[in-house]
Amino acid sequence: MTPSIQISDLQVRYGDTVALHDIALDLPGGKIYGLLGRNGAGKTTLLSAVAGFRKPSAGSVRLGGEPVFENPRNTTRICLITEGGGVGDSTDNLRDVLDMARMLRPGWDDKYAEELLERFALPRKKSLGALSRGQRSAFGVVVGLASRAPLTMFDEAHLGMDAPTRRLFLDELLRDYVATQRTFVISTHLIEEQSPVFERVLILHEGRVMLHEELDELRSRGVSVTGPSAVVDDFVFGLTVLGEERLGPTKRVMVYGTLAEDSVRAARTHGLELGPVALQDLFIHLTGGVA
Amino acid sequence: MFDDRSPIYRQIADQIKADVLRGVLGDDEQVMSTNQYAAYYRINPATAAKAFQHLVDEEVIYKRRGVGMFVNPGARQRLREQRRERFFADVLEPMVAEARDLEIPAADLVARIHQLTDPGAAR
Numbered sequence: 001m002t003p004s005i006q007i008s009d010l011q012v013r014y015g016d017t018v019a020l021h022d023i024a025l026d027l028p029g030g031k032i033y034g035l036l037g038r039n040g041a042g043k044t045t046l047l048s049a050v051a052g053f054r055k056p057s058a059g060s061v062r063l064g065g066e067p068v069f070e071n072p073r074n075t076t077r078i079c080l081i082t083e084g085g086g087v088g089d090s091t092d093n094l095r096d097v098l099d100m101a102r103m104l105r106p107g108w109d110d111k112y113a114e115e116l117l118e119r120f121a122l123p124r125k126k127s128l129g130a131l132s133r134g135q136r137s138a139f140g141v142v143v144g145l146a147s148r149a150p151l152t153m154f155d156e157a158h159l160g161m162d163a164p165t166r167r168l169f170l171d172e173l174l175r176d177y178v179a180t181q182r183t184f185v186i187s188t189h190l191i192e193e194q195s196p197v198f199e200r201v202l203i204l205h206e207g208r209v210m211l212h213e214e215l216d217e218l219r220s221r222g223v224s225v226t227g228p229s230a231v232v233d234d235f236v237f238g239l240t241v242l243g244e245e246r247l248g249p250t251k252r253v254m255v256y257g258t259l260a261e262d263s264v265r266a267a268r269t270h271g272l273e274l275g276p277v278a279l280q281d282l283f284i285h286l287t288g289g290v291a
Numbered sequence: 292m293f294d295d296r297s298p299i300y301r302q303i304a305d306q307i308k309a310d311v312l313r314g315v316l317g318d319d320e321q322v323m324s325t326n327q328y329a330a331y332y333r334i335n336p337a338t339a340a341k342a343f344q345h346l347v348d349e350e351v352i353y354k355r356r357g358v359g360m361f362v363n364p365g366a367r368q369r370l371r372e373q374r375r376e377r378f379f380a381d382v383l384e385p386m387v388a389e390a391r392d393l394e395i396p397a398a399d400l401v402a403r404i405h406q407l408t409d410p411g412a413a414r
Contacts, residue, residue, distance in 0.1 A: 032335055170333050178326045178336060196299060196334040216298040216338060276297045 002029030002150055002183055003064030003077065005050060010059035012045050019045040021207045023059070027200075029150070032177055034198035034215070035187040038287050042207040043187045044083065047155050050185070051080035063151060076106050079149035081140040083156045090129030094122060094139060098146075105147045112176075113146035119168060133160030141169050145176050153185040158194070166190070170197055191280040201279075205287050215279075222277025222285075223259055226252040231270050235263075242277075242285035254285055299334055303342035308351060311367050312374065318364040322352055 010023040020042050027033060037043045048054040050061050052068035052075060061068045068074045081087065088097040094117075102108045117124060120138040128136060137159050144152050158166050174197055177184060188194045195201065201218055203211040211218070222242070225232055229251040240256040254277050259267070267274050310316040325343060329336040343360055346352045351366045390400055 031337070167333075171330070174330055174333065174336075178329065196332075196338070199335045199337045215335065216300050216341065220298045 002181060004029045005151065005183070006060075006062045006065075007050070008059055008062075010046075010049060010061060011057045012042075012049055012054060013057040019207055020049070023209055025202070025209060025212060027183070029064075029183045030181045031199045032173070032184045032186065032197055034195055034201045035185055035204065036189075036191060036201060036283060037187075037204035041204045041287075043204055044155055045207075046204060047080055047082075047153050047185065047187060050151075051078050051153060053080065076104065077149055078151045078153070079105070079144055079147040080153045081144040081155065081157060083159060087140055087143045088128055090127065092128050094124050094126060094128065094131075097128070097139075097143065098124075101143055101147060105149065107148035107150075109146050109148050112148070113142060116142040116145060116172065119172065120165065134162055134165055137161050138165055138169070141172070145172060148180060148182070151183045151185070153187075155187050156189070157186065158188060158190055166193065170194065173197060191283055192278070195279055203283065203286065210286060218282070219279055220258065220276070221256060222282045223255045223257070224252055224275045224277050225255060225267065225272055226250065226275070227270070227272035231272060235267060235270065235272055242282070254281065256282075256286070299338050300342040300345060303328065303332075303334075303339060304345045304349075304351075307342070307346060308370055311351060311362055312370050314367065316362050318362055318367070320362050321358075322360050322362065324359055 005025070005027040007023050007025040007027075010020055011018065012020040023046065035043050035046070045054070049056055050063075050068065052061070052071065055069050063074050063077060066074055068078065088100070098113055101113075102110060120135075120142060122131075122135060122139055122142065128139070131139065137157055138161060141154065141157050144154055144157070157169060161169065173184065173186075176182075186194065186198070195215060198215050201211070201213055201215050202209060213221075225236055227235075228249055229246070232251045232253050236253050236255055242254040242256050244251060244253045246252075259274070264274065307316070307322060316322060322343075323331065325336050325339045328334070328339040328342075332339075343352065347354060347360070350363050351370065352360045353363050354360050387397075387400070390397070
């Protein structure tokens with residue numbers, strides 16, 4: 001029922017710069033996807049291409065089997081709320097933006113939009129330019145959710161939002177997702193705060209898909225090994241080491257992958273401590289670590 | 292609520308098991324639905340569903356189609372037996388090791404345990 005997204009050999013170039021290289025993704029509908037990546041990784045470009053805002057330099061993006069670019073059938077099924085809630089000009093009243101959305105969006109839900117405006121305490125009569133950054137973002141969320149578009153994408157919807165508003169965003173997102181089972185793609189840098197609502201996580205790195213994985217799979221992907229330096233070094237030999245920290249004679253190494261049972265037993269007999277790695281740490285190390 | 296490390300579904304499953312073990316959730320008592328759980332803890336419903344499936348597989352809870360999920364009678368007893376098996380290795384041994392590091396005599400540990408388990412006798 002909810003259309004899936006097929007991206008094949010997608011390439012997007014800006015002049016000589018290749019923003020996206022050979023992206024291939026098959027994303028079943030009806031899930032909440034989290035799109036992670038460092039600054040400049042290509043998240044916004046990918047979302048624009050999926051929304052049909054940008055013509056691929058090569059390859060294709062399809063929603064429900066049909067191209068997204070210059071395809072009116074798909075344009076009305078996709079809603080992308082760009083960074084910081086870019087839904088209109090600064091002189092537009094919120095009211096005007098909502099009227100426009102009602103005309104363009106076949107699934108638009110007026111009652112829901114009103115409810116959300118109340119919940120986010122947004123003034124209908126003000127112009128977009130008169131709103132704070134966080135309020136503009138919140139208004140973007142209102143438009144995205146009330147669009148009831150089968151594919152709704154938020155590019156860093158949280159920009160400028162205070163903590164209670166961000167929490168409200170997640171609550172409303174989940175409430176609507178449970179009710180509609182549509183597809184959401186959410187790009188974010190707030191990994192620890194927002195990732196629990198994702199079913200799958202995509203990591204984009206330097207214009208390529210580094211990883212596409214179920215959230216909980218990914219959360220069990222990293223292992224930290226702590227103990228005396230020499231023992232730790234012996235143990236992690238041959239494993240994919242993402243990073244290490246030293247504290248006096250003790251060393252903690254982060255390993256990517258799942259340890260076999262006999263490795264776990266060996267670690268115990270050598271007095272090494274094994275522990276999980278937080279998703280944010282995993283992300284930092286996978287995407288190049290800190291200089 | 293959840294730590295940021297281990298898989299969320301496992302943490303949910305562990306919590307529900309702890310509730311069953313403590314008797315907070317009784318035999319045949321209904322547990323929250325997947326969606327309620329997801330909304331309450333702000334997690335993806337699929338993650339919550341995975342936790343529940345895990346608990347169904349382990350016979351901690353059972354599904355009644357269209358009604359919901361309930362605590363399996365006997366689950367508490369079974370969980371107790373499983374935990375008992377692991378108690379000495381998981382809880383007691385690390386505790387004794389730490390007491391040794393702290394130079395707390397074994398007699399003090401034993402005395403404290405008697406006090407906690409039978410407060411009347413200590414008087």
